[in-house]
Structures are given as C-alpha cells and as structure tokens.
Amino acid sequence: MTIRGQKLTLIDFVIFACVVAAIGYVAYRVENVLIYKWDWSAIPSYLFRWDEATGSLIPNLLIKGLVTTIRITFWTMLVASIIDVVLGIARTSSRLFPRLVSWAYVEFIRNIPPVPFLFLFYFFIASQVMPLLGIDDAIRDMSPGTKVVAELLFGPANLISNFASGVVSLSMMAAAYIAEIVRAGVLAVPKGQLEAGHSIGLSHLQSMRYIVLPQAVARVVPPLAGQFITLIKDSSLVALISIQELSFLAMEIAISEQRFFEVWIVTGAMYFVVCYSCALVFGRLERRIGVHRR
Amino acid sequence: MTDSETMIVMSGVNKWYDDFHVLKDINLSVRQGERVVVCGPSGSGKSTLIRCINRLEEHQAGSITFKGIELDEDTKNIAEIRTEIGMVFQQFNLFPHLSVLDNCTLGPIKVRNASRADAEALAMEYLERVQIPDQADKYPSQLSGGQQQRAAIARSLCMKPEVMLFDEPTSSLDPEMIKEVLDVMVDLAESGMTMICVTHEMGFARTVADTMIFMDEGRIVEEGPPEGFFNAPKSERTKLFLSQILSH
Numbered sequence: 001m002t003i004r005g006q007k008l009t010l011i012d013f014v015i016f017a018c019v020v021a022a023i024g025y026v027a028y029r030v031e032n033v034l035i036y037k038w039d040w041s042a043i044p045s046y047l048f049r050w051d052e053a054t055g056s057l058i059p060n061l062l063i064k065g066l067v068t069t070i071r072i073t074f075w076t077m078l079v080a081s082i083i084d085v086v087l088g089i090a091r092t093s094s095r096l097f098p099r100l101v102s103w104a105y106v107e108f109i110r111n112i113p114p115v116p117f118l119f120l121f122y123f124f125i126a127s128q129v130m131p132l133l134g135i136d137d138a139i140r141d142m143s144p145g146t147k148v149v150a151e152l153l154f155g156p157a158n159l160i161s162n163f164a165s166g167v168v169s170l171s172m173m174a175a176a177y178i179a180e181i182v183r184a185g186v187l188a189v190p191k192g193q194l195e196a197g198h199s200i201g202l203s204h205l206q207s208m209r210y211i212v213l214p215q216a217v218a219r220v221v222p223p224l225a226g227q228f229i230t231l232i233k234d235s236s237l238v239a240l241i242s243i244q245e246l247s248f249l250a251m252e253i254a255i256s257e258q259r260f261f262e263v264w265i266v267t268g269a270m271y272f273v274v275c276y277s278c279a280l281v282f283g284r285l286e287r288r289i290g291v292h293r294r
Numbered sequence: 295m296t297d298s299e300t301m302i303v304m305s306g307v308n309k310w311y312d313d314f315h316v317l318k319d320i321n322l323s324v325r326q327g328e329r330v331v332v333c334g335p336s337g338s339g340k341s342t343l344i345r346c347i348n349r350l351e352e353h354q355a356g357s358i359t360f361k362g363i364e365l366d367e368d369t370k371n372i373a374e375i376r377t378e379i380g381m382v383f384q385q386f387n388l389f390p391h392l393s394v395l396d397n398c399t400l401g402p403i404k405v406r407n408a409s410r411a412d413a414e415a416l417a418m419e420y421l422e423r424v425q426i427p428d429q430a431d432k433y434p435s436q437l438s439g440g441q442q443q444r445a446a447i448a449r450s451l452c453m454k455p456e457v458m459l460f461d462e463p464t465s466s467l468d469p470e471m472i473k474e475v476l477d478v479m480v481d482l483a484e485s486g487m488t489m490i491c492v493t494h495e496m497g498f499a500r501t502v503a504d505t506m507i508f509m510d511e512g513r514i515v516e517e518g519p520p521e522g523f524f525n526a527p528k529s530e531r532t533k534l535f536l537s538q539i540l541s542h
Contacts, residue, residue, distance in 0.1 A: 195350050196387035196446075200401035200453050201377035210400060214391050 030261075042257050043266055061253060065246035066270050068155055072167055072235045072245055075154075077228060079171035080178055087179045102179075109176035114237050118169050122241040126165040135161045159244065166238040174231055181227060185220035186212060218289045225282030229275045236271075246270065299325045301457060301488055302347060306356035309342060316342050317353065318512040324457075329483050330490045331499040331520075334509035335535060340492040343509065344459045347490070348379045360457075377405055380450030384462040386442045388434035394421070394445045395430040398452045405453070413452070420448040424478050440471030444478055451482075458482065460491040494539060500524065508532045 002008065030036045049060040059067070087105065090098035109117065130136070139157050142150060147157060154160045189212045197207030239248035250267040254260045302324040309317040316339050324330055332340045345351040346358060349365050349372050358365045360375050389397050398417035402408040408416070421427045424444035426437075434442055443463055450458060460479065464472045476498050483489055483502040493499065499506060499520060506523035508516040508531075516523065516532045527533050 190385075190387075192383060192385050192387040193389065196381075196383065196389070198350065198376060199348055199379075199381040199383075200449065201373060201405040202401065203373055206404055210404065211389055215389075218391065 036261065038262065039259060040262050042259060043262055046253055046263075047266075061249045062246065062266065062270065065244065065249035066274070068163075068243070068245040069232065069235050069247075070274070071153070071155055072163070072170065072238065072243070073228070073232045075167045076170045076174055076231060076235065079167060080174040083171060083175035084178050084182065087175065088182065091179070091183070106176045106179055109173055110180070114173055114234065115240065117173060118237055118241055121169045121172065122165055122238075125168050126162065126241075129168075130161045130165055135164060162243055166241060166243040169241070170231070170235060170238060174227070174234075177227055178224065181220055181223045182216070184223075185216040188219050189215045221282070221286050221289055225279070225286070228282070229278055232275055232278070233271060301326050301328075301361055302490075303359045304343075304346075304356065307346065307353045307358060308355035309339075309346065309351065309353045316512050317346070320356070320514060322507070322514065322517075324488065324490060326456075327486050327488055328504050329488075329502050330505045330507060331503040332490065332492045332507045332509060333494060333496075333499070333535075333539075334515075338509040339512040340509050341461050344381075344461055344490055344492055347457075347459060348376050348381055350381075377401075377453055378456045380453060380455035380458045382443070382447055382450055382458065382460045382463045384465050386434070386439075386446045386466075388442055388446055388449070390434050393431050393433055394426070394437070394448075397434070397445060398449045401449070401453045417448065417452055420451045421445070423451070423481070424448045425474075438471060439467045440474045443467065443471075443475045447475075447478055447482070457488045457490065460489065460493065462492050462494075464493065464495060496524075496536075496540060508535065510535070 046060050046062045048057045048063065050056075051058045087102045090102035093099055139147075139150065139160055142157075150160065151157055155163050193211050193215065194207050197211045198204070202210065235245060236247035238245060239251060242248065246267060250263050254263040257263065300323055302322070304320050304322040307317055307320040308315070320343060322343075332343065334340050342351055346353050346365075347360070353365075360379065363371055363375060365371065365375060388394075389400070392400065395414060395417055398420065399408075399410065399413035402413040402416060403410060418427055418430065421430055424447055426441050426444050426448070429437055429441055429445065434445065437445065447458075447463075463479070464475050467475065472495070476495060479489075479491070479498065480502055489502075491498075503520045506516075506518060506520050507514055508523070508527075508529070510531050516527060516529050518528075523532070524536065527536060
C-alpha cells in the first residue's frame, strides 16, 4: 500500500493503531467513566447571537474575545518592534553603558517566567504609568468620530487603558525574545559579507543596511513567524490580569455554563485556525524570500 | 622619503592575535604598476599581511601608508583608502541577495554617487572584460565558482581602484576553473594594474610577478625578482618550500 509515493510498512500501521487506540480510550473514559453528558447547544449563541434591536446576527463573547486576542497580538508585535529598534541601537553602541543596559534587560526578561513578570509589571503599569499618560481622560474627551476609530483599533473604550497595560506588558516580554532572534540572524551572516562591503568602500552603516540586514531579514523570517504564532498563544496569559480576550471569556463561559469540554474544545479550535492560517501565510512568504539564498 | 611612484609602504609592522605574533617587523614597499606575489606555508601571515593594507585587520605597531596617507584610527582615511584598493577574496564574498549586475553597481552608486545608468554601463564594461556579460542578471548562486570569482573581480574593478589585492583567489575553485580566473588576472596585470597576490599558483607568479615574497612564521624570509627567487633562492626555508610545491 502506498500513499503519496511513500510505502507504508508494518511500523506505520502499528503507530496508526496506537493513535486510534489512544483516542478510543480517552473517548471511552469520558463516555463511561466520567459519564460526561455532551451538550453543545449553548456554544453557537456565544459565537454569534441574534440582536433584537437591529434584527441581525452580531458577534458574541467568543468571537469578540478572538478579535481582542488578534488586536493584542498586532499591537504587541508593533510595540515590541519599537522596543527592539531601541535595544538594537543600544546593543551595537560603542559606549559600554547602553550595551550593558540592553544586555541586562534581555537576560532579565528571558530568565523570569511570564506570570510573575506580568503580575508585577501589569499592576505597576496600570496603576502608575497609565494615569500618567492620561489615557482615560483622553478617551473621555474624544469626539464621537475618533471614538469609533479608537474602538476599532483598541476595542471597547472603557477597557482601552486595561488593554494598553496588557499590550505593554506583553511587548516588553516579546521584545526580549525578538531581540535575540534578530541578533542571531545578524550573526549568521558570514563575516566575509561585511568585509566585502568594506572593501568596496561602503561605510559600516551602509554595509549593514545594504548587505547584512537584507540577508539577516531572510534568515529571521522563519523564527520570527514562529515567535509571532507563539505570541498569539501567549496572549492568553493576559487573561490572568483580567483582560477580556479569548481565554478569559472562555473561562467565564465555561464556569457559568458548566460546559468545560465544549467551551475549551471550541476555544482551542479557534486558536488553532488563527495560528495555522498564520503559519501557512508565513510559509509562503518564507519560500518567496528564500529563492536566492546560497 | 617616498618618491611619487611608491604606492604602499609598510614599515616595522607588527601584529598580534592575543598572544600569537602573526606579523613580525614587516617592511615592504610597492611601486605603482608593480606586481607582487606573496607565497608561503599556511599560517605564515600572508593573508593577514594583505588584509592590513585595506585595514580589514588592524596592525598594532609600525606604519602603513597608501600614497602617503597613513592608515590609523581615522575612519575617514580608511573609507577613502578602501575606495582606491580593490580586494578579491578566497570565498568570493559576492552578495547573494543581489544580482551580479547589482553586486557591481552597489559601490559606484553608494560610494561614488554614480547614477544607476552610468554604474550599469561601467559594470557591463567590466563584466565584458571578465567575459561574463551574459551572467549579469543572474544571482551569484546560479554561477559556477570560476564565474563567481570573475564577477567578484569585476565588482572590485567597478570602483576603479589603483591597487588590487588578491587573497588566494583560486584556492577554493575546482581545478578546471582556475585557469579562467588566472587568465583574467594576467590580463589585468598586463594592463598595468598594481597588484598584490597571495597565491600558490607558481606558473602565474612566474608569468606576471615583478617581485616574489616568501613568508614564514610571520616574517618576510625572502624577497626578490622571480628569476632569482625560483632558480636560486637564498634561504634554505624558501628552497624547501619551493621543492615541496613544485615537485609535481
């Protein structure tokens, strides 16, 4: 028997049988030991609900949560990139102090688990930094037109300050990891490339810009795509600090409806669809960039 | 102290890699139009010597001057000097993300502020000269080793350098591709280019060299015109080296 030109051997059948047996066993335990009564009837109404006022279907909690998750990921990636530009400049500085600070920052974040970091930073940012920035006042004074745009970009107006705190906390963590990826990408460009650039008279900055960075970008797209997908999943951490994204809302629905399996299976599937779609898009991008690599 | 024809002067140059003394009291002077071939066993400091001339490596003692300009920490000097000194590497070091043509035009456009049209015309002229004009739109990875090295030579020539440095240009090539690169180098030598070549191609050395230099353990052991160098080397170390590489 062959599938896609691959010959199937006995070991393939054994592995397949094991997987089927494992799934069957879990199903058996759930059905007969846990005696779990499946009830999916409540789920669809949490995805979309019928709005009597407008007479149309509108997104309900789970879809809203997913949109918040995507918003968080997008803004986190953006803010993290800005932090990374600063880190990168500090890291390549000829002065010792900026180098030391950026090194310390990266090591600090990479060696603390996200949960303590999130709690500490969230409460500091939410209670100290946000009032300082005056975000709440700014939102209150917004014209209705600006408010619509702001809500489209950042979610419900009353939660924007909370949302921003979550984004900043996540960005600070993501930036440290992205900085390491970019650094590895730059280091992976052979030294001879920089030397060749210098030898035709390019300055150090020009050599970096026209020779090293374009090649580094091609190298960092795959790990960066991985980091982006990790970020989508890690954004569920901000559920801990009560930001109403997908995991937070799923937790609330699961508890209030007492339908744990159903809610979490649907939630998991929603994450999967988003993450896998991103993986497919990045895969295509990677193949296009990788055409002329040595 | 230097007459108008002298281009490069190295005097009392010393260099260390940590504790390793890689260049020891190097004194060398290269005239305009002179063709110098540097040979010696691996690890003798040949590559380091020529890499010091365009300051890809820094020397720690002594002085190196190019047309009377001293090579020191002054970055403006270094950038200026590098535009006048071309270099060809053992590993080609073509830019893999740029076409052959763009490899050649990058320097003239960014450093010399040439227009794209002028830079491309210049690049095509030199690609003709190294006989790969039909490869201009390809990427380096699509070329054979010999073609890549010729493209690298064209890239250097596009800066219209006064001196060309060659760092073992044929050492990573398949044997059948060595000749096409050496032919280009002979052509370049015949056009009057000042050249310093680190190479083990002794046939090439005999054909073009005005001066042969033999290095061992960081020192210049022997220096002189090729007739005397090949037929009656003064030092025992040179004799041994030549007998080893010319025996077959």
